[in-house]
Amino acid sequence: MARITLFAFAAVAAAQNLTQSIAPSATIDGTPTQNPALLASPFVMNVQDMWNMLVGPVTEAYYTTTISATPVPSSSLVPPPPIYYPRFPNGQQVPMESKNESWSFPRDFWWGVAGAAYQVEGAAKADGRGPSVWDVLTHRVTGFVTDNSTADVTNNNYYMYKDDIARIAALGVRTYSFSLSWSRIFPFGRGAVNEVAIAHYNDIIDTCIQYNVTPMVTLYHWDTPLALQDTYGGWLSENIVNDFVEYVRVVYGRFGDRVKYWFTLNEPIVFCTQYPLPANYFKNFTIPNEQQSFHCGQSVLLAHSKAYRLGKSMMPNSVIAYKNAQNGGYKIPLTDSEEDARAVQRAWDFNEGWFSDPVYLTGDYNSAVKTYVSTFLRPFTESEKQAIKGSGDLYAHDAYTSQFYYAPEGGVDACVNDPSHPSYPVCADTQYTYKNGWLIGPAADPLAPWLHKATDWVPQFLRYMKDTWADPAGNLPIAVTEFGFAEPYEAQKTLLEDILYDPIRMSYYRDYMEAILMAMSEGVNVVGCLAWSLYDNFEWASGFAVRFGMQYVNFTDPQLPRYYKASFFEYKRAFDVYQEK
Ligand SMILES: *[C@@H]1O[C@H](CO)[C@@H](O)[C@H](O)[C@H]1NC(C)=O
Ligand SMILES: *[C@@H]1O[C@H](CO)[C@@H](O)[C@H](O)[C@H]1NC(C)=O
Ligand SMILES: *[C@@H]1O[C@H](CO)[C@@H](O)[C@H](O)[C@H]1NC(C)=O
Numbered sequence: 001m002a003r004i005t006l007f008a009f010a011a012v013a014a015a016q017n018l019t020q021s022i023a024p025s026a027t028i029d030g031t032p033t034q035n036p037a038l039l040a041s042p043f044v045m046n047v048q049d050m051w052n053m054l055v056g057p058v059t060e061a062y063y064t065t066t067i068s069a070t071p072v073p074s075s076s077l078v079p080p081p082p083i084y085y086p087r088f089p090n091g092q093q094v095p096m097e098s099k100n101e102s103w104s105f106p107r108d109f110w111w112g113v114a115g116a117a118y119q120v121e122g123a124a125k126a127d128g129r130g131p132s133v134w135d136v137l138t139h140r141v142t143g144f145v146t147d148n149s150t151a152d153v154t155n156n157n158y159y160m161y162k163d164d165i166a167r168i169a170a171l172g173v174r175t176y177s178f179s180l181s182w183s184r185i186f187p188f189g190r191g192a193v194n195e196v197a198i199a200h201y202n203d204i205i206d207t208c209i210q211y212n213v214t215p216m217v218t219l220y221h222w223d224t225p226l227a228l229q230d231t232y233g234g235w236l237s238e239n240i241v242n243d244f245v246e247y248v249r250v251v252y253g254r255f256g257d258r259v260k261y262w263f264t265l266n267e268p269i270v271f272c273t274q275y276p277l278p279a280n281y282f283k284n285f286t287i288p289n290e291q292q293s294f295h296c297g298q299s300v301l302l303a304h305s306k307a308y309r310l311g312k313s314m315m316p317n318s319v320i321a322y323k324n325a326q327n328g329g330y331k332i333p334l335t336d337s338e339e340d341a342r343a344v345q346r347a348w349d350f351n352e353g354w355f356s357d358p359v360y361l362t363g364d365y366n367s368a369v370k371t372y373v374s375t376f377l378r379p380f381t382e383s384e385k386q387a388i389k390g391s392g393d394l395y396a397h398d399a400y401t402s403q404f405y406y407a408p409e410g411g412v413d414a415c416v417n418d419p420s421h422p423s424y425p426v427c428a429d430t431q432y433t434y435k436n437g438w439l440i441g442p443a444a445d446p447l448a449p450w451l452h453k454a455t456d457w458v459p460q461f462l463r464y465m466k467d468t469w470a471d472p473a474g475n476l477p478i479a480v481t482e483f484g485f486a487e488p489y490e491a492q493k494t495l496l497e498d499i500l501y502d503p504i505r506m507s508y509y510r511d512y513m514e515a516i517l518m519a520m521s522e523g524v525n526v527v528g529c530l531a532w533s534l535y536d537n538f539e540w541a542s543g544f545a546v547r548f549g550m551q552y553v554n555f556t557d558p559q560l561p562r563y564y565k566a567s568f569f570e571y572k573r574a575f576d577v578y579q580e581k
């Protein structure tokens, strides 16, 4: 306990860039100071120092070298019996398949599974990885993670990726979407390139290709290098734009010969609204709390657009986009009142529209966001707007769910004109129930209260993306880059066969795929989808208490065995039945 307190003190002191020990050096050169808060420490930290002083000890996995793939026994590829509550579509019937003959996926429709570096890799300190903000959040910030877990080991994908890729390939999955840990490649976010990390990701990409699986790479999925957070505030500062661009330049150069699909940034709405980070664990910055996420958003638009332009110049055949967040999902007006319609529009403006309007439509914020941010953010220059506008080759959305929106207490105008209103600045309130009190659809695990199975709304959601962003931007294709479901209380189940039978997740995937097919048959150009997630993993602030996997991972067993859940077969079946051969 004392040890932890000591580390915590060191972390705070270093993060504040001010320790008592620097006082002597300040007097040695004789410079008088009236403002000791401006004094800076003279010490330099290496990667190991950062771990020791800012994070503390990390747990090691059972496997600490790369293991080769275990052949998948054919007995684990036997699908479950048909889902317990079959849908019976109209149209021409194919016995036992309940197939709608009006639907199909073209041959080149890409379907796959997704994960993210911090959530699956483990091997926290291995091979020179520098810490990210998430190592501090999990190790230092008491109560930040529901079950007090860290991702030091998690799925140990860093050493078990060959097995992971073999297992998805054995089910016929064609696409694997993963993210790179920026602080593996640049332990301090910038500076020297860690060649061991490059070799690691090279082998993941080569293993995908060996198994006929298309690798799709996300450049940033929330794990900001700690050094950049503590130097200039991470995404709060435009300094990150250059560092991000230099990082992706190296990545494109090393992997661009084999990777065609790139996602620059995952769900900026979500990671930007994680600011302000908890006080006292990171260097303190004085931007008012409520403005921090918008400073982050400004850096995101600049970083994304530059990374997009650079990627297109280095890899002309690449497909590059950022991933929109699920925040709020499809926004349904609670009533048909004009006020609720205005609230819904403001909700789109401040969620998807915050990033999608600049990138896909105008190069600048929509008027609702701009009215708010122009009091504290600098305007974009003309050349920045030009770089932002059109910086996406497809419209990628992590479209999990839907909910109802309505005007806040007192009406939209009263809220917009009152910064102290609890709904300010968005000025839209939400609920998960219809006006008559019934839930929009089955609830996910209580620790994922934002998520309900609302697949009936997916065709409308996809049409909205088409009409609002994809078509105006030049008939861009649309991809659902994450979708998935947290089976209620799954983490509390103890019998293997109970865990593997996940009926709500099964029906979620079945109905979701039907919803995509329906939208496609009505002219929405959906080109691919990525299920979240390839297996149970570290679900951020919910730790291991919430499960999104289509494979179960026994985290109690040090060898971390993986097992397919029934939902994985249901997902795959959509392509067995509907994809053109
Ligand atoms: C079959 O597909 C068509 C075209 O999307 C759709 O109109 C119809 O509702 C579908 N049938 C069922 C039962 O889903
Ligand atoms: C997590 O840690 C906190 C603080 O030490 C403790 O109160 C809580 O019971 C722990 N929760 C779990 C699930 O272990
Ligand atoms: C501390 O502040 C000084 C002066 O502003 C700066 O040069 C140095 O990089 C900072 N160190 C850290 C660890 O932030």
Ligand SMILES: *[C@@H]1O[C@H](CO)[C@@H](O)[C@H](O)[C@H]1NC(C)=O
Residues within 6 Å of the ligand: 279, 280, 284, 285, 286
């Ligand atoms: C961090 O900055 C805020 C805003 O200036 C201030 O209120 C807070 O006390 C500071 N925290 C620390 C630990 O210095």
Ligand SMILES: *[C@@H]1O[C@H](CO)[C@@H](O)[C@H](O)[C@H]1NC(C)=O
Residues within 6 Å of the ligand: 494, 495, 496, 499, 554, 555, 556, 557, 558
């Ligand atoms: C998980 O692994 C532990 C340790 O090997 C074992 O006791 C337990 O039964 C396993 N749980 C399941 C659901 O397979």
